[in-house]
Amino acid sequence: MDKHRRDESPSGLSDIVEQDGLLGTGLTTRHIEAFGRKVTTTANHLMGPAAESTSGTHYHNALVDIQRELRRPNAQRKVFSLTQTTPTDLVRSKLSTAEIQSRAISSLPDDLLANIPDSSSSYSLFEGFQASQDDHEYRKVHRRRASKSKKALKDGETRGALPSAPSELKKERDVLNHRLELMGVRKNMCSSEIHEIDTKIANLHNMRRIVLDRLAGLEMEEADLEHEVNGLDQKLEDLQEEQPETPTATTPKSSAVNDDSVGSDDPAMDASFMSESIYQKIPSPKSVKQRSIRKRSMPVLHEHFAPGSQIKEMPAHNDIVTAIDFDFPFGTMVSAALDDTVRVWDLNVGRCTGFLEGHNASVRCLQIEDNIVATGSMDASVKLWDLSRARSVTRDGRLTKPEGEEDSADDAHEMFHSTTLEDCHVFSLDAHVDEVTALHFRGNTLISGSADKTLRQWDLVKGRCVQTLDVLWAAAQADTLGGDSQWRPSGRMPDASADFVGALQCFDAALACGTADGMVRLWDLRSGQVHRSLVGHTGPVTCLQFDDVHLVTGSMDRSIRIWDLRTGSIFDAYAYDHPITSMMFDAKRIVAAAGENVVKVYDKGEGHHWDCGAGVGADEQGPSPATVERVRLKDGFLVEGRKDGIVSAWTC
Template identity: 40%
Template sequence: MPTCRHTLAGHDGIVTCIDLDFASGRVVSGSSDRTVRVWDGNIGECERVLASHSGSIYCLQLEGERLFTGSQDRTIKHWELSRLPGKEEGAHRRKKTIRDAAQSEQPTGDPCLVNTLTGHTDAVTCLHFDAEYLVSGSADRTLRQWDLKTGECVLQLDAGWAAHGARAPPSNAYTSVSDGFVGALQFWQCALCSGTADGVIRMWDLRTGQTHRTLTGHVGPVNCLQFDERSVVSGGEDGTIRIWDLRTGEVFDTVQFERPVTSLQFDDAKVLCTAGDCEVKIYNRTNFQRSAFRAHREPVSCVRFAGRRVVTGGNDDVVKVWRT
């Protein structure tokens, strides 16, 4: 079972999303307290608090020094963590305590903030980016593709056209990421996969803006998903993880839990997920066995892993770094 290496405290609200960079050991977390915290996961210290959003943070992605965050405030923000104080060439990165980081909060004019992408008319609930583009999903029932060089929206997809009965959350109250109409997405080159509140997973061609496949089986909103060249793994409000064979479009395996699945990540060997309680669930894709470990005092909201390192966020307002 994993061993907890660090407990990262400092958020004043539920940790809604997390990510980590394997090479550097850096961890980033978003919260209902409207802040993003950047942590050195190797030593368990907060490097900086990013406080430019005016609403809860619903989604984020970290790749190297590049970070994008999406919020209830309807915006997406692009951050360059190479601009963190103490990152000057030839200097060692200055470590900050949580108190130091809190004192450095800059609601406006943060040197790490590169750009703000605006256009969504409701909360930004999910996002994914590569070197050139970012795709975002929103409670406004749209997906938008953004050119990262210009910051302009180059494609808008209507995710709600086939699901007129699904209801988006109110924008004036805190809701979980799963409450947004577009619950999850990922893209690779021209292939986009999205999961929405009608329980449907759609495969889109970003060259044409058209759907070319729909995967139906969830009986509630899709909260999280990931795909590769062979399969899609999705988690939903119906308490299931479904593993889909992309060659046939059929469900290969279904794993049932007692509560909604709120986040997941998989590799060839396993699926890690959170499902409304204090544990991280582990599903072995080779022998089909299930296991779990207790991670937080309150329900675990999100999980990510890279190599032997696992990071979790919880409703107890803390992030934990684990070693397997």
């Protein structure tokens, strides 16, 4: 009982600690206090206002005392035993709460201590501090001595300067030699610090690579999840469309061609002049809008790579790539080439998921927006495709099971990552009489340009041509009215193989079109008239793109021109060594295919040019990469197609 009361009193705690030792280690509070006094005395001698002659002696004596104490095996065992005390033992001890918290916070596991890099410096922290401190003192003495020398020099000019005494010269030499030694200490410490920084940078690079791999895995998983969510959304839409049907209906389930059809009460179903309503073939504007918001998050992996880094390389075709487009980074890409194939790609894994078959000749132009693809071919037709109708295929060629039937575990293992695009075709727009070389659609309006020298406006809801624009007639009208059109059939077409309609883009009622005469015409679709003609190119216009302020055009005259849409004048222009075959821009950069094996990049913000692609730094002895023919750029994600059929993705 007396012992219990003695334990609760402060004096009893002190007695136990002093008699039994701290936590059974033999290290008492007196030892700790003595060690603390030595450290305090050492610090006071190092940093206090001690005399210059005695500071080195006190520092040396303090270090000798500490080293002599640490050489004793008994003291070393006591210190190591104290540092290895676990927080559990601290809680069970009778120390104060503040001391327990302090030791628990300062306790580090062995796995963290193992990652501490070894210091390559041969000097201690105190020696480094002394070197810096003495250097500071030297600077003050040197400035004071310099002022005295200047004063003595002025006096010596009048009465003759006397040589310095040998003792003073020796003293100054000793000071300089000591300063050289201190410089060596500081240099060694700087080198050690640089080595530690390099080690940290290497560790950070490894950590960054690990996190990048983790981000790539997350984005692949995210893409799979969103694909499943989209499939469930489509099934829910199909169920909602089947609900108005009567229970007694015995008609078989509609095929995939009629999946997006509207109800039978649609007025277009009663049209006697049509064998099948166009509403049964193309999604309504409402369904297209829903697909546009299904992408819940955008990939950001490419934003963390250095500009010019290659992401994917795909041997896509066996001939020259004529057109490519993709919806968003790491999304879906569609490519076409002179091998008469149109392929759909999953950019996330770099794999072809199927073919768009239906054209009788090569596709010259295409565009993908959400799940809708428009292709223009040399067979004078424009076809629309809905990629949301694609179906998965098993390894043995069977289609996925109908709705309501579950796949067994064996079937799940037999699933092969492939799709069939047979049911993706929506309809064909057949009105041109020559090959389609350019197209662009936005919303329910599609504009196509052909070698028959006409532009046609299509209503995608009704599926028919609503307006035909004759480029030659517009040029003749402008010339008759004294306009700025400069059409010269004899001299303004330097390349007879150039497309008559090289590029076009529409937005609401505005249409920009570049033609083989080097003109860029801005049309008003409401009136069907040319609102303005931009004169400047001396060769066929092959590509163009505009936003709300600027219009950028590329031509076979090897130049890229930036126009101000508000004034119609040239805002900026630059040229390359070869004709421009393709061009696109985003918020930061303009990329172009200019007859080389690299993509030419122009940074609009910084105003400098650089190259991107497989041709950068290529070995002259090895085979050179093929010439880049087509480029597409969105959100810093660049896709380029070459003459040998290879398609690559890069960060830009």
